[in-house]
Amino acid sequence: MKKSIILKVLVLVAVVLFFAEKYFQLNALHGLEYQRRISQLINDDALIANQLLTFKIQKFSEYTVYLIIAYLSFKHIYQPLNKKIGWQASLPILVLISMVLGLIFSMIIKATNPYFSITPYNGQVAASEISMFSHLFLRQTIHSFFAVSLGLLIRNSLQYLNNEKGKLFRVLGSDFWVLLYTVQFLLILIINILVNVGETPSQIALMIPTSLLFALVTFTMSYLFLEAFSVNDQLSFKNFWSKISQCIIMTSGGAAIIYFSTELNLHFGDRYLNYTIPSFLIVSTVLFVLILSESLLQFSFYSKYIRKNQALRLELRHKDSSLSQLKSQINPHFLFNSLNSLYGLALEESSPKTSTGIQKLSEMMRFMLRENVEDTIEISREFEYVENWCLYTC
Secondary structure, three states, rough: OHHHHHHHHHHHHHHHHHHHHHHHHHHHHHHHHHHHHHOOOHHHHHHHHHHOOOOHHHHHHHHHHHHHHHHHHHHHHHHHHHHHHHHHHHHHHHHHHHHHHHHHHHHHHHOOOOOOOOEOOOOOOOOOOOOOHHHHHHHHHHHHHHHHHHHHHHHHHHHOOOOOOOHHHHHHHHHHHHHHHHHHHHHHHHHHHOOOOOOOOOHHHHHHHHHHHHHHHHHHHHHHHHHHHOOOOOOOOOHHHHHHHHHHHHHHHHHHHHHHOOOOOOOOOOHHHHHHHHHHHHHHHHHHHHHHHHHHHHHHHHHHHHHHHHHHHHHHHHHHHHHHHHHHHHHHHHHHHHHHHHHHHHHOOHHHHHHHHHHHHHHHHHHHHHHOOOOOOOOOHHHHHHHHHHHHOO
């Protein structure tokens, strides 16, 4: 319970910091750049100020709506997908929901903001392939899908923290997870260096913190992958589409954290359609396949050692059980030998009552330790035990 409370507090803090960052961006960096862009189309200062205010309201409204969508997804969508509908049908259902929401949001934005295609990164642009409204619809659909996926990711993470899932983390041990995070950090750092060829050593050094943070996101995705594909500490590809759909949705939730924390002001026009989206899809697909393959491969090798250790532990438990059984056999023998010695000593000292009492006690102990554990006992033995008890106590 404490872990879930900590997660909720962290989410609340993240939301507050998120809106604080957006407020700063819209009133300083992006706001000033948008004002410069819109002034190229409008000459009236009052109209420019009014359009700038409309832009800020639109963006804050978008952020708030996506946050509400993530909450509703967290509260009402996860449970039906996880238990009733199933993850195998989740991907097309969420895409359909995102398209409906994207269409609604696009119509509202177009009706309230005639300059919706102007962003801090572009002024008036031409769209040669599809209309600007189609660009808007595509963007809003992607944003809606990210928001829904983010809510599902948080709900899934909350279940792991509540120990409803998450056994894999304890089974594999800290060594496995430290190695997994280190490998992914190095892979991401190498990719950054290869993409940014020609950078100075100081610029490469600045990539390290970014790679560490990005590796934390991919590490979380790897954990979700392994939870989905592992059964009894072994890889299982049964219900593959269901598992891969769940992984894609959770990965989209991780991508949403990165995307929403940066901005919603990407270019409109052909650059967005022909450069931004294809690049995003290619990079996302490559990273998805790379992270999934690396996680499953490392788990496959590591699980062999886990099974070997489990076999050794079973063997050790068996030996401990055998040792305990031997001890349980030795203790009655020691007791009976001691009673026999006392019985002999009583006979030597001519103490008939003492010897008889020891003999009856020995018979009672033998009955309790050996015969009383059987499923059925002769009634004559029961009477004999009661008789011995009466003689011994009287």
